[in-house]
Amino acid sequence: MSDNANTAVLDKEDLRETVAEVLDVDEAKLTDEAHFVNDLGVDSLMALEVMVVLEKKYGVKLGESELKEVTSLQKAHDLLDAKLKAL
Amino acid sequence: MAVLDAGPVRAVPEIASGPGEPPRTVVQVDADERVFPGHYPGFPIFPGVCVVEQVRRSALATVPAEAGKVIVRAVESTRFLSPVFPGDRLTVELKWSPRNGAWRCEAVASTERGRAATVRLRLVAAAEEPGPAAGPAAGDAPRPGEGVGALTIGEIKKVLPHRYPMLLVDRVDELVPAERLTAVKAVTCNEPWYQDLAEEAGDEEHAYPQALLVESWCQAAGVLAAWDRPNPDVLSGQVMLFGSISDVVLARPVLPGEVLEHRVRLVRALSDTVIFEGESLSAGEIVMEVGRVVMAMRPAGELTGALPGAPAAVAAGAH
Numbered sequence: 145m146s147d148n149a150n151t152a153v154l155d156k157e158d159l160r161e162t163v164a165e166v167l168d169v170d171e172a173k174l175t176d177e178a179h180f181v182n183d184l185g186v187d188s189l190m191a192l193e194v195m196v197v198l199e200k201k202y203g204v205k206l207g208e209s210e211l212k213e214v215t216s217l218q219k220a221h222d223l224l225d226a227k228l229k230a231l
Numbered sequence: 232m233a234v235l236d237a238g239p240v241r242a243v244p245e246i247a248s249g250p251g252e253p254p255r256t257v258v259q260v261d262a263d264e265r266v267f268p269g270h271y272p273g274f275p276i277f278p279g280v281c282v283v284e285q286v287r288r289s290a291l292a293t294v295p296a297e298a299g300k301v302i303v304r305a306v307e308s309t310r311f312l313s314p315v316f317p318g319d320r321l322t323v324e325l326k327w328s329p330r331n332g333a334w335r336c337e338a339v340a341s342t343e344r345g346r347a348a349t350v351r352l353r354l355v356a357a358a359e360e361p362g363p364a365a366g367p368a369a370g371d372a373p374r375p376g377e378g379v380g381a382l383t384i385g386e387i388k389k390v391l392p393h394r395y396p397m398l399l400v401d402r403v404d405e406l407v408p409a410e411r412l413t414a415v416k417a418v419t420c421n422e423p424w425y426q427d428l429a430e431e432a433g434d435e436e437h438a439y440p441q442a443l444l445v446e447s448w449c450q451a452a453g454v455l456a457a458w459d460r461p462n463p464d465v466l467s468g469q470v471m472l473f474g475s476i477s478d479v480v481l482a483r484p485v486l487p488g489e490v491l492e493h494r495v496r497l498v499r500a501l502s503d504t505v506i507f508e509g510e511s512l513s514a515g516e517i518v519m520e521v522g523r524v525v526m527a528m529r530p531a532g533e534l535t536g537a538l539p540g541a542p543a544a545v546a547a548g549a550h
Binding site: 165168192195196199 | 499
């Protein structure tokens with residue numbers, strides 16, 4: 145399914161809110177550079193959850209190797225930005 | 232003991248916090264709870280959805296005065312962190328906050344060994360019942376004829392370790408490996424959850440326990456996850472554990488006599504982790520939407536080793 149008609153545009157604060165909801169952390173703690181694993185205690189299940197939520201929300205497909213690159217909100221933002229520009 | 236709500240567990244959480252303190256409840260997990268013989272035979276584990284049920288009851292016992300009468304509309308997130316066993320004492324700490332015209336209740340349920348689950352509920356004014364009808368199911372109706380076919384109850388029992396009264400899938404109508412599944416669950420007032428209901432209980436009180444609706448759907452997902460590597464024994468091999476359940480919207484109560492159709496779709500599979508989504512329908516109308524369920528296959532030793540007093544060798548050696 146690649147229904148791009150009603151997917152969201154990339155906005156960092158909206159992204160922060162979305163990721164914070166999935167990870168169950170305060171938006172204030174989810175700074176741009178906070179490390180998902182080291183600072184926020186994200187495990188592999190949660191990382192996979194973030195991935196499927198972002199894929200659905202932004203209508204992109206993320207690979208397993210890309211999942212490993214996404215270690216902070218800033219990196220998630222940069223990856224999505226690149227993906228959306230390439231569409 | 233006559234109770235007013237049908238539910239999978241008998242024990243009722245008691246408020247343990249004083250006035251002005253953040254709400255906190257405690258409840259004993261009695262070994263004679265009726266879920267244990269079937270969850271699982273030979274290795275009783277308090278079902279994750281029953282932890283959610285005790286959080287729900289704790290929430291309803293600590294509703295802020297300004298919220299009035301509320302009902303649970305959605306389980307926004309649930310993360311299962313460690314197993315709960317018979318004899319454990321659950322402590323539930325709750326935090327209420329108003330949010331977008333509804334209420335959010337965040338809870339942490341812990342045993343003596345640490346955190347067992349975190350749960351986030353969305354509650355709305357009871358007057359909104361039956362709530363925004365989700366209406367007829369949208370687009371993704373299963374296309375018949377593509378699957379490997381149906382599974383009978385006997386075949387389901389070869390895949391799932393759950394047994395009476397916790398086996399909550401009656402039949403699988405279609406199974407497309409690694410893609411989707413449609414299963415059927417008939418709700419009847421003969422189920423044990425209705426046993427202690429007070430004589431004066433009306434239809435509302437006969438609503439099928441929300442926790443068991445979720446459990447039933449998750450078991451259907453479990454069939455899709457495990458049908459090609461069936462392991463109806465929780466004491467050996469790879470067992471299926473739920474990591475989290477999120478964005479479950481409970482559209483309306485389900486009553487005895489209804490036949491539920493669970494639709495499960497596999498969203499993503501990565502090594503030993505699978506994510507599912509889907510919904511449950513009754514006569515074509517959506518009664519529950521499931522945003523995502525994360526399931527992981529893990530060595531049985533992770534469960535048996537978590538049992539209090541289990542020798543370390545079990546944790547390391549069983550598989």
